[in-house]
Amino acid sequence: xxxxxxxxxxxxxxxxxxxxxxxxxxxxxxxxxxxxxxxxxxxxxxxxxxxxxxxxxxxxxxxxxxxxxxxxxxxxxxxxxxxxxxxxxxxxxxxxxxxxxxxxxxxxxxxxxxxxxxxxxxxxxxxxxxxxxxxxxxxxxxxxxxxxxxxxxxxxxxxxxxxxxxxxxxxxxxxxxxxxxxxxxxxxxxxxxxxxxxxxxxxxxxxxxxxxxxxxxxxxxxxxxxxxxxxxxxxxxxxxxxxxxxxxxxxxxxxxxxxxxxxxxxxxxxxxxxxxxxxxxxxxxxxxxxxxxxxxxxxxxxxxxxxxxxxxxxxxxxxxxxxxxxxxxxxxxxxxxxxxxxxxxxxxxxxxxxxxxxxxxxxxxxxxxxxxxxxxxxxxxxxxxxxxxxxxxxxxxxxxxxxxxxxxxxxxxxxxxxxxxxxxxxxxxxxxxxxxxxxxxxxxxxxxxxxxxxxxxxx
Amino acid sequence: xxxxxxxxxxxxxxxxxxxxxxxxxxxxxxxxxxxxxxxxxxxxxxxxxxxxxxxxxxxxxxxxxxxxxxxxxxxxxxxxxxxxxxxxxxxxxxxxxxxxxxxxxxxxxxxxxxxxxxxxxxxxxxxxxxxxxxxxxxxxxxxxxxxxxxxxxxxxxxxxxxxxxxxxxxxxxxxxxxxxxxxxxxxxxxxxxxxxxxxxxxxxxxxxxxxxxxxxxxxxxxxxxxxxxxxxxxxxxxxxxxxxxxxxxxx
Numbered sequence: 001x002x003x004x005x006x007x008x009x010x011x012x013x014x015x016x017x018x019x020x021x022x023x024x025x026x027x028x029x030x031x032x033x034x035x036x037x038x039x040x041x042x043x044x045x046x047x048x049x050x051x052x053x054x055x056x057x058x059x060x061x062x063x064x065x066x067x068x069x070x071x072x073x074x075x076x077x078x079x080x081x082x083x084x085x086x087x088x089x090x091x092x093x094x095x096x097x098x099x100x101x102x103x104x105x106x107x108x109x110x111x112x113x114x115x116x117x118x119x120x121x122x123x124x125x126x127x128x129x130x131x132x133x134x135x136x137x138x139x140x141x142x143x144x145x146x147x148x149x150x151x152x153x154x155x156x157x158x159x160x161x162x163x164x165x166x167x168x169x170x171x172x173x174x175x176x177x178x179x180x181x182x183x184x185x186x187x188x189x190x191x192x193x194x195x196x197x198x199x200x201x202x203x204x205x206x207x208x209x210x211x212x213x214x215x216x217x218x219x220x221x222x223x224x225x226x227x228x229x230x231x232x233x234x235x236x237x238x239x240x241x242x243x244x245x246x247x248x249x250x251x252x253x254x255x256x257x258x259x260x261x262x263x264x265x266x267x268x269x270x271x272x273x274x275x276x277x278x279x280x281x282x283x284x285x286x287x288x289x290x291x292x293x294x295x296x297x298x299x300x301x302x303x304x305x306x307x308x309x310x311x312x313x314x315x316x317x318x319x320x321x322x323x324x325x326x327x328x329x330x331x332x333x334x335x336x337x338x339x340x341x342x343x344x345x346x347x348x349x350x351x352x353x354x355x356x357x358x359x360x361x362x363x364x365x366x367x368x369x370x371x372x373x374x375x376x377x378x379x380x381x382x383x384x385x386x387x388x389x390x391x392x393x394x395x396x397x398x399x400x401x402x403x404x405x406x407x408x409x410x411x412x413x414x415x416x417x418x419x420x421x422x423x424x425x426x427x428x429x430x431x432x433x434x435x436x437x438x439x440x441x442x443x444x445x446x447x448x449x450x451x452x453x454x455x456x457x458x459x
Numbered sequence: 460x461x462x463x464x465x466x467x468x469x470x471x472x473x474x475x476x477x478x479x480x481x482x483x484x485x486x487x488x489x490x491x492x493x494x495x496x497x498x499x500x501x502x503x504x505x506x507x508x509x510x511x512x513x514x515x516x517x518x519x520x521x522x523x524x525x526x527x528x529x530x531x532x533x534x535x536x537x538x539x540x541x542x543x544x545x546x547x548x549x550x551x552x553x554x555x556x557x558x559x560x561x562x563x564x565x566x567x568x569x570x571x572x573x574x575x576x577x578x579x580x581x582x583x584x585x586x587x588x589x590x591x592x593x594x595x596x597x598x599x600x601x602x603x604x605x606x607x608x609x610x611x612x613x614x615x616x617x618x619x620x621x622x623x624x625x626x627x628x629x630x631x632x633x634x635x636x637x638x639x640x641x642x643x644x645x646x647x648x649x650x651x652x653x654x655x656x657x658x659x660x661x662x663x664x665x666x667x668x669x670x671x672x673x674x675x676x677x678x679x680x681x682x683x684x685x686x687x688x689x690x691x692x693x694x695x696x697x698x699x700x701x702x703x704x705x706x707x708x709x710x
Contacts, residue, residue: 001576361553363547363576
């Protein structure tokens with residue numbers, strides 16, 4: 001029999017026993033729907049997590065340091081990956097302004113910025129407390145770092161504004177929300193470079209001696225007025241090791257020339273140099289995919305690099321396992337549905353024995369009969385699969401809607417937790433058809449083997 | 460029966476035994492028979508005589524336990540299932556006692572079924588279905604479903620379905636068994652008309668001797684699975700049917 005005739009007959013047979021076949025098809029649809037809903041949840045959560053992690057700046061950043069130094073003061077935090085290959089300090093380049101410009105010009109690099117972190121005193125309404133201040137790059141304003149903030153993010157990269165960590169805000173006021181819009185004073189130690197000419201012109205011989213002994217660097221206490229624009233629960237400085245409680249635009253923080261932990265080391269190393277190097281620069285790349293390539297390029301320039309690429313790999317592994325388990329549960333549902341298909345088709349054989357006998361008497365071969373039952377099973381799989389994908393997608397949307405609704409009640413931004421990419425839709429339909437065909441194997445074989453004489457005798 | 464021409468069907472020592480527990484039931488026991496092209500053979504016998512089993516063997520619906528059935532040189536007992544299905548499809552037309560039209564399809568779709576199985580071109584099918592239905596005078600009922608037709612109409616529809624593939628041999632298993640006498644006669648008249656107009660060979664199972672004598676050209680009697688008698692129908696035979704049946708068929 002030709003495929004078109006076969007398909008026509010199969011759909012016709014399905015239509016005739018509409019109730020029973022609809023219920024079986026619904027069984028397949030429910031199976032596929034649970035499979036799709038669970039996998040879409042897996043995919044959605046994975047997408048959400050990688051989006052958020054990308055936004056966190058942890059996975060699209062390469063941390064660059066000079067081969068001369070460690071990373072943070074006291075060597076805290078991850079070690080540079082090429083530490084063991086660290087060459088002679090004399091051979092290595094200084095991470096200075098020229099290097100920063102050069103890094104900025106590398107392909108796929110979005111932004112290069114230093115870490116500006118310093119200890120300062122926050123003074124507000126007669127209260128004062130010590131806090132770590134961290135400068136945040138301009139890109140943080142648009143990448144979701146400030147999601148969930150009370151108030152606003154910085155209005156411009158050069159605004160004299162600050163965002164406080166909520167715990168600090170609570171220390172400063174019992175009602176932190178009232179702090180937004182208020183100004184406070186930041187008292188910090190400013191680094192002051194003293195040139196050798198300045199030292200020579202110094203009239204006070206004691207001061208001249210002090211300057212010389214200080215390695216050309218002095219520190220001055222300075223005040224800066226900042227306006228509080230927002231209060232945040234999460235730590236926007238997580239990508240720099242976290243721990244900041246006051247955040248300000250990076251360029252404003254740089255302009256303050258605050259004394260930083262590495263200044264002391266600079267003093268020891270570049271005695272009298274007027275060009276202070278950076279302790280570490282963060283290079284943001286366009287896409288985490290570019291990390292390796294950018295890292296290679298930076299290493300060639302003679303710097304140490306570090307990135308959290310390995311961590312993303314682990315994350316992917318976790319999500320793959322997660323997907324696998326969700327898929328397994330979905331498949332269980334589909335297995336139950338395929339038992340339904342087997343049952344329906346076996347019942348159909350019993351009911352349609354006479355019809356099979358007639359078909360055979362009219363010249364249908366075993367293969368024709370088998371194909372017909374097979375086509376019916378496939379058709380149920382196809383229709384059930386399509387309905388299932390639609391239902392599964394609706395379930396996912398409902399979950400997203402419910403979650404967003406709940407998050408809104410908690411004053412949090414909505415998220416899309418489920419996603420049905422095209423490959424999931426196509427794959428689920430194909431899976432349903434294949435499972436249905438496998439389920440149809442036995443009934444089809446049974447129908448094909450029926451003896452026409454016995455089948456015709458059946459009432 | 461001896462003849463010089465090659466017989467269309469040649470059954471040689473055909474037996475069909477059924478196994479029921481420990482006992483063997485010989486439904487057909489060592490029957491040898493030759494049928495010529497164009498004959499109208501009635502297989503006559505009482506219930507359980509093995510006539511239907513023998514018909515099924517000749518029609519390729521079943522295989523003999525032993526013996527050979529040669530149809531146009533092919534031994535039905537030896538060919539593979541695919542060949543046997545092809546034989547049923549291309550050489551044989553079947554008419555049953557209980558009509559066996561598929562109730563979910565219209566009459567035209569039922570008649571079209573053998574054409575689908577034979578993979579006949581769609582374009583050709585409509586005309587062939589129409590012509591077969593006209594042959595049995597049912598063209599007007601083509602869109603009706605079997606339950607909407609009378610018994611006689613259903614059987615005529617079944618004959619149209621049997622004819623549509625232009626078979627060489629038409630097998631009819633008690634074609635009048637579910638019909639009243641008038642309708643029964645009509646059906647047999649139709650079969651005889653087909654036999655003469657299309658030159659078809661008809662082999663019919665019946666347990667009604669008068670009908671066999673009235674329409675068949677040869678009467679083969681079976682009893683207990685064995686051939687009891689085989690003779691040309693001389694009894695007044697082949698006379699016209701009752702006037703009532705004739706007039707209804709013409710209508």
